[in-house]
Amino acid sequence: MEVLTCSDFDADKRNAISVRVNFRINVLETLMQHADGRSPPQSLFPIMHESLNKAEKTHGQGIVVLEAFSTKLQRRLASTVPPRPMVTVSMDEAWKFWHQMLDDCRDVFSVHQAANSQDLITAYQMFAYSSPQPSTYPRALLQSFLSLDGMVASRVETICFLEEDLRSLTLPASQLLTISYGAYGRLHDGSRKVADCMQRFTDQFEQTFLNVYRALCLNSCRIRRTFCHALNDWDALQGQVEELDCIIQEALHEKPTEYLPGSPPTFSFSLSSWVYHHKINILRLTIQMGFEQTVYAPHEMAAMYWYLSNVCDIHLSHLERISHFVSANDTEIKRGSMDGASKAKATEECKQALDRLYRQYSWAKATQLLAVTLHGIFTVLQRLGIFVWQDPLYSSDALRYEIRMKPFLNLSIPEALSPDDFASHTQLADLTSQEVLTQAMTSGTSAKRAWEEIAKTTWNVAPREQKGAQVVDEKWNADVKDCLKAAIGASLCVVTLEKMINNEEWKVKAAKETRLPGLDEKSRWHRWWIVPLLPAA
Amino acid sequence: MKVAWLMGYPLSQTLFTSVHIDRLLWPAPKSLEDSSFIRGRSANTLSLPHQVLRAYCLLLTKTGDFVLGMVTSQHYYEASHAVYNLWPIG
Numbered sequence: 165m166e167v168l169t170c171s172d173f174d175a176d177k178r179n180a181i182s183v184r185v186n187f188r189i190n191v192l193e194t195l196m197q198h199a200d201g202r203s204p205p206q207s208l209f210p211i212m213h214e215s216l217n218k219a220e221k222t223h224g225q226g227i228v229v230l231e232a233f234s235t236k237l238q239r240r241l242a243s244t245v246p247p248r249p250m251v252t253v254s255m256d257e258a259w260k261f262w263h264q265m266l267d268d269c270r271d272v273f274s275v276h277q278a279a280n281s282q283d284l285i286t287a288y289q290m291f292a293y294s295s296p297q298p299s300t301y302p303r304a305l306l307q308s309f310l311s312l313d314g315m316v317a318s319r320v321e322t323i324c325f326l327e328e329d330l331r332s333l334t335l336p337a338s339q340l341l342t343i344s345y346g347a348y349g350r351l352h353d354g355s356r357k358v359a360d361c362m363q364r365f366t367d368q369f370e371q372t373f374l375n376v377y378r379a380l381c382l383n384s385c386r387i388r389r390t391f392c393h394a395l396n397d398w399d400a401l402q403g404q405v406e407e408l409d410c411i412i413q414e415a416l417h418e419k420p421t422e423y424l425p426g427s428p429p430t431f432s433f434s435l436s437s438w439v440y441h442h443k444i445n446i447l448r449l450t451i452q453m454g455f456e457q458t459v460y461a462p463h464e465m466a467a468m469y470w471y472l473s474n475v476c477d478i479h480l481s482h483l484e485r486i487s488h489f490v491s492a493n494d495t496e497i498k499r500g501s502m503d504g505a506s507k508a509k510a511t512e513e514c515k516q517a518l519d520r521l522y523r524q525y526s527w528a529k530a531t532q533l534l535a536v537t538l539h540g541i542f543t544v545l546q547r548l549g550i551f552v553w554q555d556p557l558y559s560s561d562a563l564r565y566e567i568r569m570k571p572f573l574n575l576s577i578p579e580a581l582s583p584d585d586f587a588s589h590t591q592l593a594d595l596t597s598q599e600v601l602t603q604a605m606t607s608g609t610s611a612k613r614a615w616e617e618i619a620k621t622t623w624n625v626a627p628r629e630q631k632g633a634q635v636v637d638e639k640w641n642a643d644v645k646d647c648l649k650a651a652i653g654a655s656l657c658v659v660t661l662e663k664m665i666n667n668e669e670w671k672v673k674a675a676k677e678t679r680l681p682g683l684d685e686k687s688r689w690h691r692w693w694i695v696p697l698l699p700a701a
Numbered sequence: 702m703k704v705a706w707l708m709g710y711p712l713s714q715t716l717f718t719s720v721h722i723d724r725l726l727w728p729a730p731k732s733l734e735d736s737s738f739i740r741g742r743s744a745n746t747l748s749l750p751h752q753v754l755r756a757y758c759l760l761l762t763k764t765g766d767f768v769l770g771m772v773t774s775q776h777y778y779e780a781s782h783a784v785y786n787l788w789p790i791g
Contacts, residue, residue, distance in 0.1 A: 173749065181753055181757075184757065185753065185756060185757055185760065188757060188760035188761060188764065189760060191760075191764050192760055192763055192764050192767070195764055195767035195768065195771075196767065198767070198771060199767050199770060199771065231720070232719060232720050232721060233702075233718040233719055233720065234718060234720055235714075235718055237713075237717060237718060237720070237723050238713045238714075238717070238718075240727065248711075248713065248714050249714065250702075250714055250715070250718045251702075251705045251710040251714045251715050252702065252705060253704050253705050253708065257704070258704040261704045261707070261708065262704065265707065299707060299708065299709075300707070300709060300772055300777070301707060301768050301771060301772060304771045304772040304774075304775045304777060305771060307775040307776065307777075308771065308774065308775055378775075378776050381775070381776075382776075382777070382778065386778055
């Protein structure tokens with residue numbers, strides 16, 4: 165740079181070159197910090213943005229020298245592939261890309277504000293679902309936080325991260341986690357078996373659990389694809405973990421309790437309950453991402469929203485079951501003979517787990533209600549001949565069902581339905597259109613209320629430091645508000661349908677004009693919630 | 702070119718079409734001094750524009766090296782994310 169200032173170079177050109185070289189130096193500094201696992205100083209980012217703006221303004225000073233580039237250089241590659249054309253992007257696109265990439269590289273560090281595994285997945289999801297999706301480098305950087313010096317998000321070791329998640333869901337104040345720390349010597353009879361089980365469990369899930377976070381750092385199509393595979397892996401592991409649960413029950417002499425009135429007493433199955441909870445979450449995300457990625461054809465919308473509501477129903481029942489056993493444990497602790505401080509700590513852990521379960525419950529309930537509403541809307545539209553499969557010549561309902569449900573058919577639980585059962589559930593043949601709309605109206609109103617309630621909360625279960633987490637907070641709030649808008653949009657759609665269902669003229673118009681909003685349209689309130697656009701009443 | 706590479710296009714179709722970067726990196730330099738447009742000639746003896754261009758190209762390749770290092774050290778899918786497998790640089 166000194167050379168430049170001393171020269172008799174044209175001042176404008178000198179500035180233009182200096183801005184560019186300085187920008188590259190700052191980028192290099194940022195990347196070096198990243199490579200060392202450090203967060204670069206925040207002050208660098210405004211400087212780099214400023215450099216980009218200056219570079220953009222001085223772009224006209226340069227002359228394009230086409231001879232400086234040649235595809236002939238590709239002949240040196242050890243490949244038989246003939247030279248391929250150069251790839252260039254427009255300058256407008258390039259400036260936009262750099263600004264976006266710098267913002268993403270700055271924002272990605274906000275995930276460090278997550279104080280626990282639940283908040284961390286929310287932060288990762290918010291980053292993964294950003295629009296436009298961050299480019300490969302910031303996503304790789306985000307992924308690097310999962311195993312930086314053996315720590316997850318610079319906070320806890322991998323094994324403690326897994327145990328923290330177990331403790332916050334199915335195993336608050338549980339002796340099982342103490343045993344898993346390897347305290348063989350202090351254990352009573354039979355607990356060696358338990359310790360072995362816990363060891364097998366942690367060996368199996370230490371990375372499997374972290375892989376869910378890793379998957380969220382892939383590009384969006386890969387996220388869904390990876391989840392489709394992960395579902396079957398988690399399903400197979402759930403079976404194995406149930407066996408571990410049985411060994412633990414026997415070794416610890418767990419007493420079964422009555423969960424549902426009238427049904428035989430049952431055990432908590434804490435470890436496999438944890439697996440099932442996460443498996444259903446992955447299943448729900450896989451289904452929902454299908455809407456975003458236009459995986460489902462318009463005639464499949466009704467069925468897929470029903471399936472989503474069904475999966476949420478199952479999740480709600482499962483969360484209730486987990487809550488029941490956590491509450492029972494809490495009651496037992498309160499009655500027990502623990503000393504004051506330990507008792508207070510244990511009951512606090514139970515309370516935190518119940519709070520977290522309630523958050524999961526609220527989210528699953530809001531999702532279920534909105535899915536039921538949209539299922540009702542699409543079912544009625546299909547009865548009006550809109551979004552109906554037009555060409556049954558080269559396929560059958562059973563084959564189409566098989567291909568659509570392929571990732572989910574092999575799951576042991578939730579067990580896949582037969583094509584006929586699935587059709588009877590989704591088509592609601594025993595209800596009139598008016599009845600379907602009345603149901604959709606009720607669930608639409610409840611969905612709106614449920615999303616309003618969620619909007620009153622914050623993205624994080626346990627606030628660590630608000631400073632720096634603003635990005636996640638903003639993204640989360642915007643996401644929930646979009647869901648709320650979709651719920652309102654769906655309710656309005658039901659109102660229109662109720663009003664016009666018997667208007668023959670409107671029905672003809674609707675058959676021609678009804679369409680699904682594209683991802684970039686404003687009326688697509690949320691990427692996962694497709695509210696059809698009907699002609700005006 | 703750099704943006705096209707960061708977007709996921711192969712090096713051979715983006716940065717490595719640059720004649721200047723090619724001269725700096727081929728044959729693979731053993732030291733920073735080796736990385737010269739004319740091998741064996743000290744960078745100080747180059748004309749001013751060439752000195753600046755050399756510094757700029759080296760910054761470009763070194764930042765590319767860091768990007769490559771970060772992405773390949775993580776779990777990613779070649780081709781579906783980006784093509785990073787040709788000609789290691791840096």
